[in-house]
Structures are given as structure tokens and as C-alpha cells.
Amino acid sequence: MFSRDPEGSVEQIDWGVARERMILDPTVTMLNTGSFGPLPQPVFDRVTELRLKLAAGPTDFFVRQAPPLLWESRERTATFLGTVAQRLVFTTNVSAAINLVASGLRLNAPGEILMSDHEYGAMIWCWERVAQRQGLTIRTFPLPTMASDPAEIVEAAKRAMTPRTRLLFFSHVLSPTGLVLPAKELCAEARKRGILSVVDGAHAPVYVPLNVSDVNADFYTANLHKWLLAPSGAGFLVIGPGNEDRLQPLHVSWGYHADKYPIGEVTKSSGPDGRDGYGSTPRIRFLEFEGTRDFCPWLAVPAAIDFQTSLGFDNVRGRIAELAAYTRRVIGDTGLSLATPSTLGMCGAMTAFNLPPGASAPKLRKDLWARRVEIPVIERPDRLLLRVSHHFYTTEAEIDRLAEVVREVLRV
Ligand SMILES: Cc1ncc(COP(=O)(O)O)c(C=O)c1O
Numbered sequence: 001m002f003s004r005d006p007e008g009s010v011e012q013i014d015w016g017v018a019r020e021r022m023i024l025d026p027t028v029t030m031l032n033t034g035s036f037g038p039l040p041q042p043v044f045d046r047v048t049e050l051r052l053k054l055a056a057g058p059t060d061f062f063v064r065q066a067p068p069l070l071w072e073s074r075e076r077t078a079t080f081l082g083t084v085a086q087r088l089v090f091t092t093n094v095s096a097a098i099n100l101v102a103s104g105l106r107l108n109a110p111g112e113i114l115m116s117d118h119e120y121g122a123m124i125w126c127w128e129r130v131a132q133r134q135g136l137t138i139r140t141f142p143l144p145t146m147a148s149d150p151a152e153i154v155e156a157a158k159r160a161m162t163p164r165t166r167l168l169f170f171s172h173v174l175s176p177t178g179l180v181l182p183a184k185e186l187c188a189e190a191r192k193r194g195i196l197s198v199v200d201g202a203h204a205p206v207y208v209p210l211n212v213s214d215v216n217a218d219f220y221t222a223n224l225h226k227w228l229l230a231p232s233g234a235g236f237l238v239i240g241p242g243n244e245d246r247l248q249p250l251h252v253s254w255g256y257h258a259d260k261y262p263i264g265e266v267t268k269s270s271g272p273d274g275r276d277g278y279g280s281t282p283r284i285r286f287l288e289f290e291g292t293r294d295f296c297p298w299l300a301v302p303a304a305i306d307f308q309t310s311l312g313f314d315n316v317r318g319r320i321a322e323l324a325a326y327t328r329r330v331i332g333d334t335g336l337s338l339a340t341p342s343t344l345g346m347c348g349a350m351t352a353f354n355l356p357p358g359a360s361a362p363k364l365r366k367d368l369w370a371r372r373v374e375i376p377v378i379e380r381p382d383r384l385l386l387r388v389s390h391h392f393y394t395t396e397a398e399i400d401r402l403a404e405v406v407r408e409v410l411r412v
Helices: 015-019 041-056 058-081 094-104 121-134 150-160 183-192 282-288 301-311 313-332 361-370 396-410
Strands: 002-004 011-013 088-091 112-116 137-141 165-171 196-201 219-223 235-239 350-354 377-379 384-389
Touching: 011 015, 041 058, 041 301, 058 088, 058 235, 058 301, 088 094, 088 282, 094 121, 094 196, 094 219, 094 235, 112 121, 112 150, 121 137, 137 150, 150 165, 150 183, 165 183, 183 196, 301 313, 313 350, 313 384, 313 396, 361 377, 361 384, 361 396, 384 396
Parallel strands: 112 137, 112 165, 165 196, 196 219
Antiparallel strands: 002 011, 088 235, 219 235, 350 384, 377 384
């Protein structure tokens, strides 16, 4: 898979060989990692190995085998994300993480929850329910989505913050277009004004060189099943400094009273952040433990980290940038206009294009899938978008195929 370049030091990766390690349906042009990541073979093997152990001896697995694996995964994942195990709550996905924060926080009413106008639909509903229950209002601010400088986005958010703003919610990477928001600067502006920041980083791990401590959100949430290529069922919440005691769990289970779980080896941890006998700390387990469930996806996260580490995350992002440039050129040549800026640091592994006015989303979806092209058509209030995902295993031939299909289905 690797070869030395003629200068000797830099490793050249044969991306075709790397792709062969992915489990992909060969009959599909797969351009939708942004929704769900496929699995590398070693990650599938690891999660399957764990599930076999769980199937064969559930008590031994849950009580004896899993706790040290869970702690190891927590430490490895935390290091990968730039945080510490004591702040990392594993969740099923980013939706669960946002729900945990939204349901567990008490905000001062009256006041408002502020968010951009490009948030993910289900997460908007989540905050709408919070607003309704807690007597707050929701306000959205328009994002300059084709900004050429991240400062324009910070300015737009600053203009929207008022003394009534209790919480700022935004995506680190926008779902419709893949635009990267200046998360660190947005959180800093919120903090200056006493506003809590909650970041939906659904796409951020791998997509950006993420350091969660540096972003410094009050609550940072994300998925590991997208760009990290961990199994479905792996997401997380990182609790920012000063917020350790702010949340209540979504599920009340045995973590609710740290010292009273009747099964297994109860090791007394040293305080709320000390490692316990369950692969957690009392503070983490309070929020994380949901009763009996299959958490093998969490335990397989180190295999996903190892897989892309073996390619090199900078190499992966370099390959993604090459594919983004290729996508902009080849799909741009079909006549579709770009909906994602190409400024370095503001774009990544998703590139969106405006579809012509009058196009029908259901018809396009049907026509694209009829040709075995897996790509989302995204409905925005004023237009339709075609969002191309290109991870390291995407090939130029797949982008060429998309261009051919776009010409056919749109007759451009
Ligand atoms: C920005 C954003 N937030 C939240 C989600 C929800 O992700 P999940 O269904 O894994 O919780 C997505 C999914 O694509 C997303 O793009």
C-alpha cells in the first residue's frame, strides 16, 4: 500500500490498494459517506469478534471482558480527539449526544436558543422541544454560506447574539454543504457573553484536524460512524470545563448511584473522576450507562483509529483535498454551480452543487439510484443541492460516473 517517493522521506500511498481494504458494494458508486460511513475490513472484523464474544458468554463479556476494553477505548478515543477520558461520554450517535445535553440542561427563561439557519433538521426539533418545555424561544441567524473568510461567519453570529441568548448551537461542519465553521472562534464569542455553546460536530472527526479542547465548547458532540469509519452505534459527547455537574442523564440506570450496582467487581473509584470497575468514571457512567445494550461499536473505535492512522490522517485529508478539487472541476463542467466555498480550511470531504430550479427531488433520487449512484439530494428552503462525499477510497472514475449520470438525469 505504501511506497517511498524518489526523494526518500515522504510515503506515497496507493489509494487503490487502500480502497481494497474497504467493504464496498462494487455495483454502487458510493458518494454518501456524509450520511453513513462504510466499514474498513479490520474494523468490521474487530466489531464482529467482539460480538461473537458477547454472543457466546454475555455475562463474562459484560462483567469481566468489556470494562477494561471500554476504558482503553475511552482513553484512545479521547487522545485522538484531543481531550481526556474523564470528559468523554460515549453515545450511540450525535443525535443521542445532543438529546442528552438538551434534555439534561436547565436554561434560564425567558430567553432564546440561537442557531444558524443551516442546522440539521432533527436537531432543530430537539431544541424546539427544549424551548417549548422551558419557556424559551428559538432564533436562527443567516449564515454566509459562500463566505470567503471564516471571519464573516463569526461576524454573522456575533451580530445575532443578544443579552437574551442563553445558548448557541451550531454544526462544526454543515450537513447540507460541508462548509466548515470556525468553531473555536464561535465558542469564544459565546463564552465572552456568558452564552453556553453546544457544537454538533457530526462530521468533524477526520473531516477536520479536530482538537476538542482547543475548540473549547461547553458541550462538543459528534459521530464516529461517518468519517472515522467506526461501526454504526459510535458517537460521543465531550463535557467542557466547568460543565461537569450541569447535566442529568437521559436514561436513569445503574450509573445513577455510583456505588450501588449489584453485579460485577465494584472497585471503589477515587472520587467522581476516578476510574471505576466498569470502564468509566462515576461521573461518566451517570450519563452513559443505559442498561444492557450492545456497545461493541464503542469498543471497536480503536480499530477505526488504527486503520486511518496506518494511512496517516494528513495523507487522508490530502487525498480528500485532491478529490475535492477534481469534483469541483468535473461536476462544475456539467454546468452545476458550487454551493461550498473552495477556500482552504472552509471545505473538506463534502462538496455540494446547486441543482437547477424546477428539479424534482423525489424524481432525481429515483433516477440516481436507478443508476446505482448513492448520493443525497438535499432540500433547502430555496433550492435543491446535490452533495458529493469523497473519502480517501473514492475514485476519480466514480466522480466521472457521477458527471455522466448528472448529464443524463438533468439533460445538461
Ligand atoms: C450535522 C448533523 N447533525 C446530526 C446528524 C445526525 O446524525 P446521527 O443520525 O448519526 O445521530 C447528522 C447526520 O447526518 C448531521 O449531518
